[in-house]
Amino acid sequence: MSADFKGIRPLADLLRLFIAPAIWLAHLGALYAAEALICAGPQRGHDDKMSWIVFLFTVAALMCLIILAVRTFRPGDGVPRSSGQTSAWFRRITLLLAVLSGSGVIWTSLPTAFLPVCSSAP
Amino acid sequence: MADTATISSYPSTLPRPRDEQAALEAVWASPRSWRIVTDVNNTVIGYFYVGTAMLFFLLAGTLALLIRLQLAVPSNTFLSQETYNQIFTMHGTVMMFLFAVPVVEAMGILLLPQMLGARDQPFPRLGAFAFWAYFVGGLVFFSTLFFDLAPSGGWFMYPPLTSSQFSPNIGADFWLLGIGFIEISAIAGAIEIIVGVLRTRAPGMTLDRMPMFAWTMLIFAGMIVFAFPAVILATILLELERAFGWPFFIAAKGGDALLWQHLFWFFGHPEVYIIFLPAAGMVSMIVPTMAGTPLVGYRLVVVALIATGFFSFGLWVHHMFTTGIPALSLSFFSAASMAVSLPSGIQVFAWIATIASGRLRWTTPSLFILGFLFIFTLGGLTGVMVAMVPFDWQVHDTYFVVAHFHYVLVGGMVFPLFAAFHYWAPAFSGRALSERLGKWTFWLMFGGFNIAFFPMHLAGLMGMPRRVYTYPAVMEWGVLNMVSTMGAFLFASGIALFLIDLARNLRPGGSDTAGNIWNGGTLEWLHNREYGPRSIPIVTSADPLWEQPHLARDVDAGRYYLPGSITGRRETIVTSPIEATPQYLLRLPGPGWTPFLAANFTAAFFMLLTVKAVTLALISGVLAVAMLVVWMWDSDPKPLEPVDIGGGIKLTTYASGSLSHSWWAMIVLLLVAGSLYLAYVFSYLYLWTVSPQFWPKPEALAPVASAVLSAFLLVSGSAILVAAGRVLPHRSRSGRAFELLTGLAAAILLAALIAEVSAQSQAGQRPATDIHGALVFTAAFLQGQIALPILVMAGFVIARSLGGRLVLERRVIFDNFSLLYHYTIGQSLLGLLLVHGFPRLAG
Known part of the structure; x- marks a missing residue:
């Protein structure tokens, strides 16, 4: 029996489903950490620095999501090497999660456009 | 396995040996009378587990009624301030830690093997250990109330109020050690559920054919793995501070009380979804049956579940909007809090679409589902309101928030749970619950709930703060509180009626159940006994009982896999995690004293440590480890020759490496350990940003x-x-x-x-x-x-x-x-x- 299963990497293939929302979470965590660290130092003239960091993190997160999404269109890559139906199902799920996470990434980075860095709440 | 030829040759029509079923029943027979505590089978443990969780629901509910009595009129002297503080702390703590999480875990332990076509959970003794640890630890913890030793710092236990300076008695220690210990039991259950869902599904039940409840339990258990370690670390830190003076939360020595809030809410917010998702899974099972049509948007619902699981970890700061965190950080979390309504909305619309595309039968479970949709949606809407930072500043720590989270938790979890009790009772009991009493129960609970909690929105908007033991006779607070109290008792009368219904009609444990009275489409509606189905079928769709004619009859006649006990022991088939291809035959342990004793000694260790009986605690600890060693000695049985499970499929009886189910359990355990350590790394770096000097x-x-x-x-x-x-x-x-x-x-x-x-x-x-x-x-x-x-x-x-x-x-x-x-x-x-x-x- 076991010879049939050598090609499948069940854990890795399963974890692939979770990459897109994990990117969203990592992006949020990075923005939060960046502000916390920037505001821990002397607080002057950090608006530009933070804007750049948010921009770079957001572009990086979106790039990762786009790569993940594009890979789902390449059969036999980025999905379990399994029967066609389950495989197509995995691809769709991964794609939908990438889209959902992408909108989440954009949405959570929007506040930077409207609020100053390190300002305390009134 | 499972090439087309094999599948088409099944079910087998050959006659079964005469004594095959009797032998199977003998292997799975439960011990009689009081020795039942040694049983490890998921049905027995599942009944105990659900029953105990409901006991804590009743106990914590009784505390809620005491709270409502005290608040019914202004300047009331029914309860003293300290007693009131202990009671509201215990109400929240027991409801969250001893009812909400355990009851969904219990439903998982009870339902999942049946639903997945397995004979039992993959680690039956771990399930038994988790249950007994929870049972003993929970009861001891609750009984502290009777000795005036209960914690009184709120269910979230914020320091410095809970530090040794301001809470010198051992109530807080009971919370820290007791709840910390019960969380370990929750993690044990989560490991069991993850491996069970991924590795013990019926052949052919690929991930895209898996019942939605199993999907939600998988995400639920995964969230426990990442969320619970944060609060376990927090409890370790606070206990180290209280016992030995390590100053994690003492500002004068560089600590920070806010660290507790970060760690607590990094657990506490996902906790809400940890409770809600399994309930949503129950709804996703009940709605299709009641509407007589498959779930609309199965794929989208899976996407929504996974996204909710992750998004919910990015929301913890929204419990801390008034703590002085920079405005931009608050806005990130405010945006994330709004974003989570997307996946939640997907699920709600999927249910509405399923109801619309079928024909909903007006049964008790349907009523509870509709009640859930109404109440939970209202709670969700107030959730979006408090996700707005300025609005939250206005209502923070007022009764508006109390109303909001009761709408979300009771609406999102208790109503689906009662739908589930009415829905699944016939699968486990000789009789279904009464439809007439069930409908009365629903209307009393639904009316009572809204009468009790809707006025709290208004009281909160009028400025009534949370956690006060009494209030002066000003404005309309008195009227609103009296109405809330009446509603609470109406709600309680609904619960009482449900108990009467249970006493009259519930007949669990027999092998003749009321059966598939709702015409459900998933495997738990097969004729299941202690060992699950007579034989384990091949599944070719998401609703096998609807799509595969004669399945129930053929399964019950033993015409599919594993119709008897091959090795003379309890067994189940281990399948691959994605495609559910049979991989090996897992020999399961039978009844034994070790899980029961190990759990008792572990509970004794923690509880004795709380009352500072260190020697006795250490003896208990050593005994607990000894029991674990005895338990493990018989595990990992010797490999046997490959066995034939039917249909010409030969399976090995032993697997190592990533093929082994225990390898998966260990990986999950490492994730738990890793999460705990990352929470520590976060604490280290966070405290450096606060006190670098x-x-x-x-x-x-x-x-x-x-x-x-x-x-x-x-x-x-x-x-x-x-x-x-x-x-x-x-x-x-x-x-x-x-x-x-x-x-x-x-x-x-x-x-x-x-x-x-x-x-x-x-x-x-x-x-x-x-x-x-x-x-x-x-x-x-x-x-x-x-x-x-x-x-x-x-x-x-x-x-x-x-x-x-x-x-x-x-x-x-x-x-x-x-x-x-x-x-x-x-x-x-x-x-x-x-x-x-x-x-x-x-x-």
């Missing part, structure tokens, strides 16, 4: 050479264990070299820990002096608490090798030990880098 200059730190020595020891320990794996003996050869190397690796781990602690001591670091010292020694503490089990396990590995039970062909125990060992080395190296490297980098 407490970090010593590089020249005052322990010398780099000591860190290098520790690192060298650690790496060589890993190398030695790899070498041990290489000399693992074949059946006939001596294992002397293997035993020696394993012992050496364990000793080296201990040596590295001792070297680190002594280097830090010599450098003048003391844990109680300031926050830096406390954090340095916490790293060592966390190292020690994982090194101790490794020492015990190393002894166990050596003993098994000496006893001839650990050889190359039977190596799972060693593989799992190695995984934990190498993980520990990795964690230790990260710890060294942080503790020795970070101050040099930052200084």
